[in-house]
Amino acid sequence: MRITRPQAAPDLDPAAVDLADPQLYATGDPHAVWLALRERHPVWRQTLPDGRSFWSVTRYHDVNDVLRDHTRFTSERGTLLSTLAVDDPAGGKMMAASDPPTHTAMREPLSKVLSARALRRWEPRIRQMVCRLIAPLADGDAWDIAEAAADFPMAFTGTLMGLPERDWPRLTRLTTMAIAPEDGEFSEGRGTLVAAHHELFEYFADHLHATRDAADDSLVGFLRGMTVDGGRRLRQDEIVYNCYSLLLGANVTTPHAVAGTVLAFIEEPAQYARLTLDPGVVSRAVEEGLRWSSPANHFMRYTRRETELSGVRLGAGEAVVAWLGSANRDLRVFADPFTFDVARSPNRHVAFGFGPHYCVGAPLARIALRILFEEIVRHVDGFEQAGPVEHLASNFVAGIKHLPVTARLRPGAAERLAAAKAAEPHREAVP
Numbered sequence: 223m224r225i226t227r228p229q230a231a232p233d234l235d236p237a238a239v240d241l242a243d244p245q246l247y248a249t250g251d252p253h254a255v256w257l258a259l260r261e262r263h264p265v266w267r268q269t270l271p272d273g274r275s276f277w278s279v280t281r282y283h284d285v286n287d288v289l290r291d292h293t294r295f296t297s298e299r300g301t302l303l304s305t306l307a308v309d310d311p312a313g314g315k316m317m318a319a320s321d322p323p324t325h326t327a328m329r330e331p332l333s334k335v336l337s338a339r340a341l342r343r344w345e346p347r348i349r350q351m352v353c354r355l356i357a358p359l360a361d362g363d364a365w366d367i368a369e370a371a372a373d374f375p376m377a378f379t380g381t382l383m384g385l386p387e388r389d390w391p392r393l394t395r396l397t398t399m400a401i402a403p404e405d406g407e408f409s410e411g412r413g414t415l416v417a418a419h420h421e422l423f424e425y426f427a428d429h430l431h432a433t434r435d436a437a438d439d440s441l442v443g444f445l446r447g448m449t450v451d452g453g454r455r456l457r458q459d460e461i462v463y464n465c466y467s468l469l470l471g472a473n474v475t476t477p478h479a480v481a482g483t484v485l486a487f488i489e490e491p492a493q494y495a496r497l498t499l500d501p502g503v504v505s506r507a508v509e510e511g512l513r514w515s516s517p518a519n520h521f522m523r524y525t526r527r528e529t530e531l532s533g534v535r536l537g538a539g540e541a542v543v544a545w546l547g548s549a550n551r552d553l554r555v556f557a558d559p560f561t562f563d564v565a566r567s568p569n570r571h572v573a574f575g576f577g578p579h580y581c582v583g584a585p586l587a588r589i590a591l592r593i594l595f596e597e598i599v600r601h602v603d604g605f606e607q608a609g610p611v612e613h614l615a616s617n618f619v620a621g622i623k624h625l626p627v628t629a630r631l632r633p634g635a636a637e638r639l640a641a642a643k644a645a646e647p648h649r650e651a652v653p
């Protein structure tokens with residue numbers, strides 16, 4: 223998605239804007255649209271040409287209310303605009319599409335194995351993968367960091383889930399097809415979304431079958447052994463849906479936090495220089511990169527009953543879309559919201575959501591992004607753009623497809639990176 227810095231709310235007619243249109247996020251100016259909505263129409267109802275309609279909330283506090291309060295706003299009917307008005311078959315079976323108490327029963331055990339503490343042992347492995355990822359910078363040629371970052375999540379989530387490395391490229395493509403079926407680079411015809419879902423679900427069903435007798439201490443194995451509802455094991459369809467959700471959650475978001483942050487560094491070299499002078503700022507810079515890029519654009523809920531948001535009455539059973547990228551620019555919460563500030567504090571961004579569904583993969587994403595930017599700062603003095611930026615056509619993911627860069631390397635970095643490139647990949651299973 224194009225990340226712009228509008229100076230003032232444009233005078234636009236909201237009825238003339240289609241917030242569901244994937245092209246708005248590839249070539250339009252969503253930040254200007256959201257700013258106008260926050261100022262003049264914070265709770266706005268759009269009706270699509272086919273008659274389906276949804277409410278949009280763009281202010282930070284309304285977004286938090288919608289995501290937090292499952293007693294008023296349910297996740298069980300679907301959480302993405304792409305499923306508007308069609309009840310999600312994963313409702314009540316997949317953690318992300320469930321409400322408490324079903325949601326809590328699935329989430330509690332999973333959040334333990336995905337906690338920062340439990341993941342600490344993986345850090346050396348992730349660092350090694352990061353060094354291999356950035357190794358092409360040693361060549362000095364233009365390098366498409368957005369394309370390279372697309373493969374990054376499989377390196378850690380694929381490993382944690384115990385998925386064979388040969389399958390990673392196809393899984394990366396399928397997850398992008400599932401969230402950007404209209405994007406020319408990922409579309410495989412009219413049925414792209416359905417075909418991607420079908421292949422992913424079949425993949426996990428086959429994987430479960432193939433590994434049924436194996437000792438499996440991966441995340442998939444954990445889901446297989448997990449018990450809910452007073453001791454019942456998850457059914458096969460529940461395991462498949464949750465595998466899909468974990469993979470999608472990681473694959474379609476993390477790469478865009480990388481590319482969005484690097485693009486901000488290119489636009490503002492002084493901010494990158496602050497990191498090179500004080501590498502201790504990296505963790506805060508990661509948070510600002512998450513706020514700035516807000517890779518997950520929206521999540522949706524349905525009202526359970528008649529309710530009110532910012533003084534507007536919403537009927538029962540209506541769809542409400544919470545625009546996270548907009549909440550993360552709300553002046554009511556963030557000083558100078560259109561300024562990228564690597565040392566921003568406080569930084570209560572909602573890039574990982576809010577409330578019961580707060581991203582269960584956040585500790586993993588934070589570790590991976592921190593290690594990536596630590597290694598970038600160790601090797602790179604500055605970036606330059608080496609070609610046009612291309613944005614993903616998706617109303618769900620604020621994505622960058624291509625960002626060619628060249629890097630000025632630090633003394634000794636080329637040799638270290640070349641060695642990382644030549645090194646054998648870490649192949650043992652779980653550390």
Ligand code: HEM
Nearest residue numbers: 317318471472475476518521573574575579581582583587
């Ligand atoms: C920068 C990276 C990431 C971003 C921006 C992000 C964003 C989000 C957001 C906004 C939600 C809330 C959904 C809702 O309210 O309905 C969420 C939930 C979720 N995310 Fe992430 N995510 C990231 C990385 C990951 C990773 C690495 C994983 C996998 C390990 C993951 C798996 C999930 C899952 C399974 C949920 C559902 C949690 C629940 O329903 O309790 N995400 N994510």
